[in-house]
Amino acid sequence: MADFKGKDENGQSILEFALILPIIVLLFTAPVDFFICMNTKMTLSSAASECISRLDYSDISSGTVSGKVTQIITQNFTERLDPSKVNIEELNAGSSQKNDYSYYVYSSDRANPADFGSQFEVRPGSYEYSEVQLQLSYERSAVTFWGTFFLGNTYKVKTPVYSRDIYINGYTP
Incomplete structure (x- = not known):
C-alpha cells in the first residue's frame, strides 16, 4: 500500500507562497504613499510655522515677505523639501490696526x-x-x-492658513 503522506505536497508551499506574495506586496505598499503624504504635510506645516514666526514689520513694509519665506525654507528645510516645489498659496499682509488697552501700575502715593x-x-x-x-x-x-490610483500621478499637499499679528510700533507706557 502506498504512503501518501507528504509525497505529492513537495511544491505546494512554494506554489502557495507564489500566489500569496503579490497580495502581500500590494498590502504592504499601500501605506507607503499615505506615510509620505503625511510626512510631507507635517514638514510643510513646520516650515510654514517657522516662516511666519520669523517675519517682522520690515519684511512687510519693504514687500519682501515672499523672498524671506523662500529664504527660510531654503536655509532650514532643504534636506526634507525641495524648495523649487514649495509654493506660497496665500500670503496676506493686512493693514495696520491700533489696539488700545489699559494697564495698572502700583502707586506708593x-x-x-x-x-x-x-x-x-x-x-x-x-x-x-x-x-x-x-x-x-x-x-x-x-x-x-x-x-497613483488614489491620489494621481502628482498631488498637492497644503498647510492650514497660519496667522500672526506682527508688531509695528507703540507700547506707550
Missing part, C-alpha cells in the same frame, strides 16, 4: 492697606500691529501603484 485695589493707578497704552496670513503647498509625485 495711594497706599491703603485696607483697600488693596485702590493702590493701583490705571494708565492707558496702545500699540499698532498688522495681521499676516500664510499658506504653503507642495507638489508631490506618487511612489506606488496605490498612490
